Amino acid sequence: MELLKTFGVDPYLLGAQIVNFLIIFYLLKRFLYKPVLGMLKKREDKIKEGVKQAEEARVTLEKTLEQEKKILTKAQDEARKLIESARDQAKEVGREIEENTKQQAEKILLDARAQIEQDTKRMEEELGNKISVLAEQMLEKSLQGVFGEKEQKQILDKAIKNIKNTS
Amino acid sequence: MTIKQIKNLAMASYSNNSLDVKKINRISKFLNRTQLKRYIQFLKNFEKSKTVIVTMSQLNVKSGLESELKKIFPGKKLQFFEDKSLLAGLKLTDNDIIYDFNLKNTLENLVSYINK
Numbered sequence: 001m002e003l004l005k006t007f008g009v010d011p012y013l014l015g016a017q018i019v020n021f022l023i024i025f026y027l028l029k030r031f032l033y034k035p036v037l038g039m040l041k042k043r044e045d046k047i048k049e050g051v052k053q054a055e056e057a058r059v060t061l062e063k064t065l066e067q068e069k070k071i072l073t074k075a076q077d078e079a080r081k082l083i084e085s086a087r088d089q090a091k092e093v094g095r096e097i098e099e100n101t102k103q104q105a106e107k108i109l110l111d112a113r114a115q116i117e118q119d120t121k122r123m124e125e126e127l128g129n130k131i132s133v134l135a136e137q138m139l140e141k142s143l144q145g146v147f148g149e150k151e152q153k154q155i156l157d158k159a160i161k162n163i164k165n166t167s
Numbered sequence: 168m169t170i171k172q173i174k175n176l177a178m179a180s181y182s183n184n185s186l187d188v189k190k191i192n193r194i195s196k197f198l199n200r201t202q203l204k205r206y207i208q209f210l211k212n213f214e215k216s217k218t219v220i221v222t223m224s225q226l227n228v229k230s231g232l233e234s235e236l237k238k239i240f241p242g243k244k245l246q247f248f249e250d251k252s253l254l255a256g257l258k259l260t261d262n263d264i265i266y267d268f269n270l271k272n273t274l275e276n277l278v279s280y281i282n283k
Contacts, residue, residue, distance in 0.1 A: 125282075163239060
């Protein structure tokens with residue numbers, strides 16, 4: 001006690017201060033530290049949740065990017081295949097069209113040749129007929145008056161004989 | 168009056184194998200328009216069946232021919248016509264039978280044979 005008094009410390013005051021401190025400590029703990037710590041805990045949990053979600057989002061994004069890449073690659077492959085197939089089909093169609101056109105052209109040519117032959121034959125026949133008719137007309141014109149009375153009588157006698165035979 | 172009766176009238180209109188004008192005038196007075204038409208038609212047919220039409224290229228050579236034809240077609244009248252386009256020979260029309268013995272017909276037959 002003597003020593004405490006030497007250093008200027010009043011034991012009663014010290015006791016009162018300790019009591020005060022304990023009271024204040026209790027009050028702070030009861031009304032200030034607990035809610036603040038609760039808030040901090042909530043905040044920490046929220047941040048942890050955010051970080052976790054961000055991580056999950058990042059993983060999802062990576063997966064999505066990977067999937068997108070795969071889909072793009074697949075789509076490019078399919079597009080390439082489609083283009084190749086279309087190109088092959090176009091070549092095939094072109095070949096068929098060329099073949100058809102060739103066949104049609106040959107048919108038209110054959111038809112035209114047949115038509116020309118037919119026309120030529122018909123023209124020849126018509127020409128032959130016309131020539132025959134002309135020859136007949138020429139003979140008729142040139143023979144008119146050629147036969148004298150004697151020849152006429154001979155022809156008539158022959159005709160009478162024929163009529164007797166037929167009637 | 169029946170068609171047969173009109174036909175008999177047409178046959179009765181002939182005397183000595185030729186048409187009798189007096190008989191025709193007498194008959195035609197008793198016929199109406201339709202009967203008269205039929206009567207004329209029968210007369211035409213009789214005339215046609217009794218006539219032979221002879222078409223020749225020249226009529227000046229018919230003298231000997233006429234007697235020959237009368238032998239071939241006894242009791243029929245002969246009518247002569249000239250057609251220079253026949254060239255030579257003749258063409259006989261006996262009712263619906265035609266005898267073509269002329270150069271024109273021969274030439275036509277020849278042309279049709281060549282064209283075949």
